[in-house]
Amino acid sequence: MYAHQKDNKLRQFLRHKARDIERLLPKKPIDYSRVSDVVPIFDITKMHAMLNEHEKRSNLHRNHQRYINFLGNTAGFLPMVSLPTDILARLEALRLRFPNFSDAIDFYLEQFALAQLAEDAVFSANPLLLSGPAGVGKTAFCHELAKAVEAPFQLIGLSSTTAGFVLGGMSSGWSEGKPGKVVEVLARERRGNPLIVVDELDKVAADKRYDPLGSLYQLLESETAKDFIDEGLEIGTNCAHIVWVGTTNNLTKIPAPILSRFSVIEVASPTVEQMRHVVASIYRKVRETHPWGTRFSTQLPEPVVSKVLESGLAPRLVQKELIAACGKAVLRETGRQTGLVKAGYEVAPDDFNPRGVARPKSKAVVQRENFDANPLRDDLVEPLVDWSVREVHYKDAIAPAHHYLLGCLPKQGAVNVTAAIQAFDRETRCVKTANGVIYQLVGQPGFDDLVEVVWEQWKNANAVINDVDVTHQYCWTH
Template sequence: MSSPRHAIACIAPRIPIAQMRSVFSVAEVERKLAKLPEREHESLRGTYQRMLEKGPQRFQVKPSGLPAMNELYEDLPNFHPVLDDVRRQIALCEDSGDALEITPLLLLGPPGVGKTHFARQLAQLLGTGMGFVSMSSMTAGWILSGASSQWKGARPGKVFEALVDGDYANPVMVVDEIDKAGAEAAYDPLGSLYSLLEHDTAGSFTDEFAEVAVDASQVIWVATANDARGIPDPILNRVNVYEIEAPDFEAARRIALRLYQGLRAQHDWGRRFDEEPSDAVLERMAELAPREMRRAWMTAFGNAKLAQRGTVLCEDLPEAGGKRGPMGFIQ
């Protein structure tokens, strides 16, 4: 057994266990490479050569024991049911040789409640990597599954890249705003998920560019959406669905405090500021969505520094809604 270099000791008291898992067949790649005509399909040739150079073995990580998740429960007070689910599934494999299996998660909720932040924290907790696909900005249906090498400018899909170019066999893969994936007439952008979200069929997922099967059965899927009505039933039937609400006032206040403390600790300039902000400042921050809080704190820190203060005041915070003052010429 060996330990991956990205283990996060500050969250888990013990370094995650890593065993090695093969994510593709070297023999299959060698056969594909040998069949390529010379001086043709250079991009595909480069992909096969890169696969052979790196080899098929990737870290398959899991915590060495049930992690101390108290920090996540504090940081993500509106995600407790999801964290409970993750904790249960970690408990099943903690004292066995089994791999970690987390049922695909769908997080439903309004923008800014921390859905994507949760996915990043989950990857950090497990000590694995993370891939991100934004369905709202997707311009082609093949971004997940790759496009045929016959097409100009074709390239592998995000799943293939995460497994072949990454270090892990079980990365967290985030499909952001899955409800905004509009199906095209010729291609359903969510079509590949039907097999990827099923453990058995994901074990031999074939990217359309490389045409080599990869083992995506260990990928940990987290999808986010504002509304479930735009999501096809075959997807909903394959995931655990959680309604994520905005944190209440007290929870938002705790999130704001932890963000202040985290930003202060992460930067050398943080030592110039008070260990905690005032109650009045925290109450103002609690009115913001979690996604907006970090930007607001950075603005406040900057304004306080310009005023040569080590204390953040309410006047340092941006206006509600991020509004700017009127612009114009001085009369």
């Protein structure tokens, strides 16, 4: 995926190694330990033996032939991705674009600083699990990390995975049996230490007899990963140098043995100030990744940035809506009928109108009821932290959807799911619920594992069929 400079010394070594494999008993053995920039990943000798032992029509024969072709003249010895000399500066630049990932960036700064103490300074890091609400940019961050390191990148989504063959391969005894994604990226990219992201670990749902996460028990431990046997190849592959990242929305749904193999970092939704940097980064990416991007102004006008912030959209959705806004800007400037093309364009506030986002006539996004004119006594208001708001739909189709507030009560040291929201005062950040209790929203929305557990129990007890996170409607002041 990423370009690397040719290494003539390495290529000469690999040619010698390939001749050794063909002869099996070389006259002049090469001291492979003297070559530091390659590591043995695939055992080509065993792969050729598999070809000899199985007929050409067999699945196992075809799998090994395909992977030998992938590996070319590498003889199973693959070079390692070295860290760029300016990697620490690249990570700091990444921090400006993903400010809410500062803890993750600090983690990699520490890991890479240690890696640079070695003579070869290869890309290596302990497995990291990024936990946080959907849409905060976990997957996008991983993409950008791979680009900063210049390492091959493989995203393996687990939300629709029903069996372990995605990671560990399917037995060649089955008609569709083939190796899994892990050994495939090693062979195709011809690098021993790619970055592999296992996305949405908490959304795996399958028969326990075919655990999709089963391979991770071995792959996430460097000692056992050295001889990982993919069912599609049936021989060991050295996967110990892979750099792993996992993502999740809910830590409680991940098996404890898997969780213990990761370093866990919580990623919060960006604050308003952080979101300004995120929006600027997303707009810059839109300009850089589309052929028409250079026709637009280098920066978004401040009124547009403010409108993006007010929309409360998660970073995942901002890019899609900014692209739509660019299209509207072109139509606005050129007109639908003229066909004339201008030299340059700039997005205006009216161009940014996200589909499906409520456009309130007043300052309040939620239908608002006035609170009593009398000032509220402080002791009658319950502060709520790590809060979020969910819209709930019930099994009874006649029952209307309601918004519910959930979070932590610091006064009581407990978590709570409130009664249905009756009114919301955006200026005071107070929520009045159907039972008359008033809650003060403290700080930014948050994510707490225990709150999510209580929420799941509450949904089960109240016959909920679907819930939608509508926290963004309560976040920013208009």
